[in-house]
Amino acid sequence: MTKVTNGSLLQVTGLKKHFPVHKGILKKIVGHIKAIDGISFDIKEGETVGLVGESGSGKTTTGRSIIRLHPVTEGEILFQMDGQMRNVHQLSKPEVKNFRRQMQMVFQNPFASLDPRMSIKHILLEPLVTHKLGSRQDQLGKVEELISMVGLSTSHLDRYPHELSGGQRQRVGIARSLALNPKLIICDEPVSALDVSVQAQVLNLLSNLQKELRLTYLLVAHDLSVVEYMSDRIIVMYAGKIVEIAKSEDLYRQPKHPYTEALISAVPRQQYNSTSKRSILPGTMPDAFNLPSGCNFYDRCRYARDICQQTDPDLAAISANKTTSVACHLADELMLEGYTE
Numbered sequence: 001m002t003k004v005t006n007g008s009l010l011q012v013t014g015l016k017k018h019f020p021v022h023k024g025i026l027k028k029i030v031g032h033i034k035a036i037d038g039i040s041f042d043i044k045e046g047e048t049v050g051l052v053g054e055s056g057s058g059k060t061t062t063g064r065s066i067i068r069l070h071p072v073t074e075g076e077i078l079f080q081m082d083g084q085m086r087n088v089h090q091l092s093k094p095e096v097k098n099f100r101r102q103m104q105m106v107f108q109n110p111f112a113s114l115d116p117r118m119s120i121k122h123i124l125l126e127p128l129v130t131h132k133l134g135s136r137q138d139q140l141g142k143v144e145e146l147i148s149m150v151g152l153s154t155s156h157l158d159r160y161p162h163e164l165s166g167g168q169r170q171r172v173g174i175a176r177s178l179a180l181n182p183k184l185i186i187c188d189e190p191v192s193a194l195d196v197s198v199q200a201q202v203l204n205l206l207s208n209l210q211k212e213l214r215l216t217y218l219l220v221a222h223d224l225s226v227v228e229y230m231s232d233r234i235i236v237m238y239a240g241k242i243v244e245i246a247k248s249e250d251l252y253r254q255p256k257h258p259y260t261e262a263l264i265s266a267v268p269r270q271q272y273n274s275t276s277k278r279s280i281l282p283g284t285m286p287d288a289f290n291l292p293s294g295c296n297f298y299d300r301c302r303y304a305r306d307i308c309q310q311t312d313p314d315l316a317a318i319s320a321n322k323t324t325s326v327a328c329h330l331a332d333e334l335m336l337e338g339y340t341e
């Protein structure tokens with residue numbers, strides 16, 4: 001147990017999640033998939049931190065490890081509970097119940113995450129009943145409050161998930177995540193299953209709720225455009241490691257890692273500087289079962305040099321801006337392209 005000293009709500013240190021790979025009749029372990037391979041970051045109270053990377057980068061496993069859906073292989077996840085930083089993977093049973101109230105998740109696929117046999121009213125009542133919060137009348141009042149907070153009406157409470165649109169279902173998922181008044185919500189690709197036309201509405205809703213309820217978000221997405229307008233800081237992951245952490249405005253204008261530059265160039269923007277050369281990202285991410293020596297991004301990096309193949313770069317603050325950390329041997333010398341407004 002550690003006292004909170006720097007305003008952090010969450011501190012992740014040296015986190016590893018390696019999945020064993022079994023083979024043969026005896027199911028012998030023949031290796032490990034290194035889904036997360038030693039990442040460290042923190043989230044301050046009231047912040048929105050975007051966690052971005054392609055499929056297979058380890059971002060979803062990170063979110064799931066933080067909320068205890070996965071045991072971790074190594075490392076520490078500290079979360080502020082009752083003024084103390086507690087390791088979320090070393091909680092007693094009663095503490096887990098308290099933890100569940102304070103940290104919630106909004107899932108990618110709202111249809112899969114809502115029980116199709118339950119009405120919206122019962123979906124929203126369930127966490128209140130499980131945690132024995134208030135009388136039945138209080139709980140029903142809270143359900144009405146929750147449904148209006150997410151822009152739906154009480155007439156939706158008697159419906160079932162299949163009777164709602166994708167955007168409405170995700171609003172219900174968000175309402176359910178708010179039922180227990182959590183401090184931190186992990187939003188795992190919250191709009192990627194939705195039509196483009198409703199994505200902005202759901203992101204606006206999340207943003208408004210944050211201001212209203214002083215929430216803290218970890219916003220997981222594969223697309224930088226989704227996290228752009230909401231995030232205070234952005235973490236970019238590649239092949240199980242963090243390659244860049246920066247304030248949002250710095251990351252978009254002056255990316256410091258070649259992978260971040262490539263992700264930015266993939267965002268369709270009218271304002272994108274049309275005279276600049278778009279960074280094309282060739283190839284695919286390396287196999288997490290068989291990662292290369294040196295920099296994981298070497299095979300796809302158009303700036304790679306010999307040292308990159310030999311030595312894995314550490315994540316370190318750059319000299320020009322101490323709030324930006326980058327894992328690249330050339331971070332202090334490359335002039336990469338962001339976008340101009």
Ligand code: SF4
Nearest residue numbers: 295298301308328329
């Ligand atoms: Fe590219 Fe080398 Fe930097 Fe890796 S360390 S991102 S290969 S320049």
